Amino acid sequence: MKCICNFGYARTRRGSSHFPNVRNLLKYVQFRDDRNDHIPEAGGPDRWVDGGLGDCYPRILVRLDALSPANPHAYCHSVIISPDPQAIAQVEGDPQARFVEAVKATIDEWEEWRQAHDDRPQAGPIEYSFVVHRPERSYGEQMHAHLILAAATEDPVTGDAPPLYNNRQHMDAFKEIAYRQLDRAFGLDRQQEKPERQPEVEPERVHSTREI
Numbered sequence: 001m002k003c004i005c006n007f008g009y010a011r012t013r014r015g016s017s018h019f020p021n022v023r024n025l026l027k028y029v030q031f032r033d034d035r036n037d038h039i040p041e042a043g044g045p046d047r048w049v050d051g052g053l054g055d056c057y058p059r060i061l062v063r064l065d066a067l068s069p070a071n072p073h074a075y076c077h078s079v080i081i082s083p084d085p086q087a088i089a090q091v092e093g094d095p096q097a098r099f100v101e102a103v104k105a106t107i108d109e110w111e112e113w114r115q116a117h118d119d120r121p122q123a124g125p126i127e128y129s130f131v132v133h134r135p136e137r138s139y140g141e142q143m144h145a146h147l148i149l150a151a152a153t154e155d156p157v158t159g160d161a162p163p164l165y166n167n168r169q170h171m172d173a174f175k176e177i178a179y180r181q182l183d184r185a186f187g188l189d190r191q192q193e194k195p196e197r198q199p200e201v202e203p204e205r206v207h208s209t210r211e212i
Contacts, residue, residue: 001182002084005175007166009074009151013065019078022064026057029146034135049100051107052127053150060129060148067127070152071163077151079174081106082144083182089140091186096132096143102185103130103145106178113173122153123160 008019015021031042047056054060068075081103088095107128115121130147154161166174182188 001087001179001186001188003175003178003182004080004082005171005178006080006082007077007171007174008079009077009166011073012075013061013068022076023057023061025078026060026148029131029133029148030057033133037135048129048131049104050129051104052125053129053148055129063127064148064150067150067152067154067161070154070161071165073163073165074151077149077164077166079147079149080144081147081178082142085137085140085142087186088143095186096134098185099143099145099182100132102178102181103147105181105185106174107147109177109181110174113177114170117169117173120162122164123155123158123162124153126150126153126164 010016010019010022010025013022015025019025030047031039033039048054048060053063064076083099088099091098107126111122111126114126127150128147130145132143132145134141134143136142150164152161152163
């Protein structure tokens with residue numbers, strides 16, 4: 001499945017050129033699906049998928065404040081994961097549960113990849129939270145996820161907290177994993193694995209000969 005993965009980060013809590021004030025961003029993610037659609041009752045575990053960072057924007061900010069001092073270059077990271085709306089529209093039933101599964105599986109596999117490839121592997125799990133937005137566009141529904149990543153990982157025993165950096169290699173690996181996990185979640189990988197049906201071949205006729 002085609003998918004767009006846009007990476008950004010905030011240097012401080014006040015934001016950076018990649019996105020504005022982090023508190024305002026988190027409130028936007030929690031309470032809106034787009035600029036015009038306010039969701040006054042949004043929040044809590046029904047809105048955020050909590051991967052250790054928090055289940056509402058105040059708790060996420062507290063955790064980001066605790067981890068960000070370990071990273072001199074970033075306060076937090078963000079990723080927007082936006083699968084092809086035409087492909088999603090062809091899915092039977094509500095696709096959100098499978099999309100959430102694919103995002104979580106992508107982070108899990110990406111974390112394993114980083115442990116194998118980073119010069120200094122994480123001290124603990126990558127902490128994240130994300131919200132799925134489903135705004136209506138002129139071409140249909142554009143379901144996508146706003147993923148927030150902590151700027152460091154922390155060893156729960158020693159308190160060691162190495163910074164989490166995302167260079168081009170990390171981003172390319174994330175995208176490749178996301179494509180594969182979306183295919184798996186929506187069954188596209190099984191469709192690709194089906195062997196091509198071979199055309200039926202008419203059996204050769206055996207002609208007998210009589211010796212004269």
